[in-house]
Amino acid sequence: MKEKQRDKQREKRHVSAIPSANESFIEVSGNHEILIEGSKGVLEYTSEKVRVNTASMLLTVCGRGLNLRCISDSALIIDGFITSLNFEV
């Protein structure tokens, strides 16, 4: 009985992890890589700061030697030495 409840909770968590149309999905690996899904465009890009527009907020990634490893219509990967993340809702 308890196992079934646990499975249901797990499923709920998994479903909530999938971004909806108005949400973005952000995955951070250590402090050297960040994947942003659901981006609407890059507003500013320097080697110290990348500002990304998402559906519901403005995300600012600060660090050193920041590169856009890959950029497509709705996702981008930033790598480099990340020092801070700032969300502006």
Add this chain to the structure above:
Amino acid sequence: MLLRLLHFFRGWVSFTVSGKYPERFLNITARRNIRLWDVQRKDGGFTACMYRSDYRRIRPVARGAGVTLRIYKKNGLPGMIGRYRGRVGVVIGACAFLVSVFVMSLFVWSVDITGCQTVSRTQMLADLREQGLYVGAFKPLIDPKQVSREMMLRRREIGWMAVNLTGSYASVEIKEEAPAPEVEDISAPCNVKARSDGLILRIEAMEGETEITEGSGVIEGQLLVSGVRTGGQGESRLVHAQARVYARTAREASFSVPAVSNTLIPNGETAQRKSFLLFGLRLPYHISAVRSPYSVSSRELWSPCPLNITLPLGASVETVSALEYQEQELDDNSAEELLTREAQLYEIFSLSDCTVENRDYHLSYSDSVYTLRATYTCVEDIAYKEPIGTDENTDLTPRIVPTESE
């Protein structure tokens, strides 16, 4: 890895973007589903990579975004092909290379034999050549199983053999067969007789009735141990006589050499023939000859063998030494030395089963020929077995002595 391979085959360009709003260019390309990667900020702009085909589409977009694009590197297969499009020779060369690699892989370029102990390696190579396996052989015509089967039938001393073709390398592994020991038929009746004349020193009879005593002299063919045993009641039965009979024997041998002889002797003139060995072909690059019609040659082969694999290339140097007939006259000392050496060789090889107690050499000269007569006193086993006559040549009819009246 797979992504890099895809990039290579589609071809990609590295370019710089410079202008007032480079971020705008990024957003426009992203909206048009054009992939960008390795975007790095450089002073006043940035560098990025893009597929070659996408780059053609992006030029009007860049103009609209107010940025300038500049390619600094073209990568991938389409770029390489474009670079060599005007060079027909390179294309032909590449095709010729591929064809030659394909053609060369159809031949055997190296044959290695492992496991030879008593079997001659040279003989094995010659036999394999007859079966169609040699350096330079056409591989599709070789059936390794058939070759190994034929070789095992041809050479009985090979117990097991395998021919493995790995690419252009043929490895032949053999295991030699251990010969079956001779089994003596100890049920067949036989006598033990003397192989040579001698004075009996010791008798070790295992079976049969001894007919001689120690200290007695025997002649060749004399019965030593009889295979006919007589019981207490006077009945006879045949047995397989076995014995070792040691006797002191005398052996004689003579060796002769003409006092004046014409022999072929190197006259000091030599010549070298050098050649390259390439894929079974011998390509001479230095040829010379000697004037004398008689010569003796020795050949040195050098071939690289990395990882115990003989490569199909190497070098060979053949040294030819000229010979000429020279009249040689022997004196007593040199003739004795020469003949004594021959006698010693005879003793080593022919009297190996005997213990030589004493040897006596006598040199004589007659009719321009030196003769050395060697006499050896040996101790040896003179017994040999002779079956008791049951074959068709044996006369089994009772011997009737004719009487005077008849």
